[in-house]
Amino acid sequence: MNNKAIHQKILDNNFIILMHKYLKWGQEESRAFYAEHSGRFFYQRVVEFMTSGPMRAYVLAREDAIQRWRYVMGPTKVFRARYSAPESIRGTYGLTDTRNTTHGSDSPESAAKEISFFFPEFKQQQWINKEEMSYRQGLYFYHSEKQLHLLRGHQQQPMQTQESSPQAAFEGTDCTLDSRAQIERVVTTGQL
Ligand SMILES: Nc1ccn([C@@H]2O[C@H](COP(=O)(O)OP(=O)(O)OP(=O)(O)O)[C@@H](O)[C@H]2O)c(=O)n1
Ligand SMILES: Nc1ncnc2c1ncn2[C@@H]1O[C@H](COP(=O)(O)OP(=O)(O)O)[C@@H](O)[C@H]1O
Secondary structure, X not given: OHHHHHHHHHHHOOOEEEEEEEEOOOHHHHHHHOHHHOOOOOHHHHHHHHOOOOEEEEEEEEEOHHHHHHXXXXXXXXXXXXXXXXXXXXXXXXXXXXXXXXXXXXXXXXXXXXXXXXXXXXXXXXHHHHOHHHHHOOOEEEEOOOOEEEEOOOOOOOXXXXXXXXXXXXXXXXXXXXXXXXXXXXXXXXEO
């Protein structure tokens, strides 16, 4: 399944996983998320694609998170990805320019917006004020059952993962979000 391989890529690239969830979009969410592309020839197909099955969203953190995630994803266009970045996520799993597996935020501003879109419960400023420094100091561990990096002494992180409805595998998207404090946060959404 792509989502397992992508999760492993996230870990291999030293991203800190702050949040993740499985979700499925309806037309409304999909249209709103891609509103900036309305009018482009691929708008309707990307909207349809993103409603075609469940996806997995992440808030990821690390230095240069946005840039790094975009590098790990590879170029938007799948043939370019296959040719110039065959090891990238899109180079490996992308099917078409539209069905290119993953999404990533492209700036701190869009990351902040996209994090709020997917994770309204994630208080970004509170995280920066209260937790970022501890993550920077390396005071975290990976909880393999929760698939999250938690702060030591914070075993009961107030975040939950939602189970996806059992469904066949699909291709996906991952969406990356934010920076601001220098540990940047990224949201990844992906269809599984
Ligand atoms: N009006 C269009 C339609 C398509 N393309 C280009 O045609 C190629 C094929 O589109 P792509 O999305 O990769 O493949 P499809 O087979 O159309 O699949 P999908 O439905 O997933 O988009 C892409 O480079 C796309 O940018 C284009 O330039 N103008
Ligand atoms: N030329 C294109 N042809 C088909 N689909 C596209 C094209 N450009 C963008 N898309 C789709 O719209 C999504 C959003 O586009 P964009 O934000 O420009 O790229 P990225 O996802 O790399 O940040 C892409 O991931 C892809 O699914």
